[in-house]
Amino acid sequence: MSEDRSDTHRVIEPSVLYLGTPVYLVATRNPDGSTNLAPASSHFALGRTIVLGLEEGGRSLDNVRRHPELTVNFPASHQWRHVERLAGVTGSDPVPEEKAGAYAFEPRKFERAGLTPAASDLVQVSRVAEAPIQLEARVRTASTSGSGEFGIVEAEVVRVHAERGITVDGTEHIDPEAWHPLIYAYRHFYDRGAEVGWTRKTPFAVTPPAVERWETAGGTWRIAGVDDDSATVELLRCDGGELVETLTLQDPRALRWAAVQRAILDAR
Ligand SMILES: Cc1cc2nc3c(=O)[nH]c(=O)nc-3n(C[C@H](O)[C@H](O)[C@H](O)COP(=O)(O)O)c2cc1C
Structure with a gap:
């Protein structure tokens, strides 16, 4: 650099x-x-x-x-x-x-x-x-x-x-x-301002319902992209890993979740 x-x-x-x-x-x-x-x-x-x-x-x-x-x-x-x-x-x-x-x-x-x-x-x-x-x-x-x-x-x-x-x-x-x-x-x-983000340790951080449902049904997922306004999550089959659906998330809590998952995966 x-x-x-x-x-x-x-x-x-x-x-x-x-x-x-x-x-x-x-x-x-x-x-x-x-x-x-x-x-x-x-x-x-x-x-x-x-x-x-x-x-x-x-x-x-x-x-x-x-x-x-x-x-x-x-x-x-x-x-x-x-x-x-x-x-x-x-x-x-x-x-x-x-x-x-x-x-x-x-x-x-x-x-x-x-x-x-x-x-x-x-x-x-x-x-x-x-x-x-x-x-x-x-x-x-x-x-x-x-x-x-x-x-x-x-x-x-x-x-x-x-x-x-x-x-x-x-x-x-x-x-x-x-x-x-x-x-x-x-x-x-x-005074402090509004919440802007989460960490992987945030106690009440929740997985977006659509991703949660997919996981419960046995599927896997990956974060294809995330920025301030939108996140893209690919839902994959658990066996072959084929792409089944692409979700676009815009809810602020879902965006925080996606950014944290991205950081966790990037650290691996
Ligand atoms: C908002 C604010 C923050 C302060 N921060 C500190 C601090 O971190 N440490 C410190 O020793 N004094 C700090 N002071 C100053 C003390 O309150 C001041 O020295 C006071 O006289 C201490 O009282 P005492 O002598 O009865 O202990 C601060 C004062 C204010 C109003």
């Missing part, structure tokens, strides 16, 4: 790299047993591990270094005003030098945010009752980033609380259609 020397990109120096991450409210235990609550977005989760990026000098990081438990509460997009009410306050008294002028000390974060504390089951830190997803977690490590500016907090999620309305009845799944995290992208809040 030749090197791309086209003019499609330029080098920039953005002040932040906030590409669009769900916002959470991290609750931690203050030395007097009360709860601190702070908005943040830096995190990733893999399996039952969640890793948070928290500023050095903030109350939240000081708290988890002293009491290694926390709750991570994910608000829905429409709850952004509650988050914003905490944006100019810190639980640190006195206010750290770097925050002087821009932040005020606030010991009662829940009242300030207009949110309600709820007791946790397994940790001694409250959850945010209004947040649709609430994680109780125990801190494994709270290390300092290479730059010295941030704490990297790795925690084990020990309990997940999900609002009934965003779960799929009879399963342990969150319904991704019902769940609307508050997305923080380049210092703006967003």
Whole structure:
């Protein structure tokens, strides 16, 4: 492949790299047993591990270094005003030098945010009752980033609380259609958009009915072509593999299914 020397990109120096991450409210235990609550977005989760990026000098990081438990509460997009009410306050008294002028000390974060504390089951830190997803977690490590500016907090999620309305009845799944995290992208809040695709692991991905019927009758099939608007599926006899029928699919769900099948087959 030749090197791309086209003019499609330029080098920039953005002040932040906030590409669009769900916002959470991290609750931690203050030395007097009360709860601190702070908005943040830096995190990733893999399996039952969640890793948070928290500023050095903030109350939240000081708290988890002293009491290694926390709750991570994910608000829905429409709850952004509650988050914003905490944006100019810190639980640190006195206010750290770097925050002087821009932040005020606030010991009662829940009242300030207009949110309600709820007791946790397994940790001694409250959850945010209004947040649709609430994680109780125990801190494994709270290390300092290479730059010295941030704490990297790795925690084990020990309990997940999900609002009934965003779960799929009879399963342990969150319904991704019902769940609307508050997305923080380049210092703006967003809702998420519509679903655009599936992966081979998508739990509710379904085979188009016509293909399903053909398979049930013992036939095989292959994807002859797929693009954004249409997919062509050839239905084949299971014995000789002769082409019996060509289906043209246009339903968005069928197109997602076809693209996933194509990717699976191309990887073989
Ligand atoms: C939307 C949003 C996202 C933020 N993301 C982070 C973050 O990922 N990590 C962090 O340490 N601070 C983040 N902050 C800033 C903290 O909320 C702020 O430093 C606050 O003072 C921390 O409170 P504390 O000192 O009581 O812990 C974010 C603030 C807002 C409003």
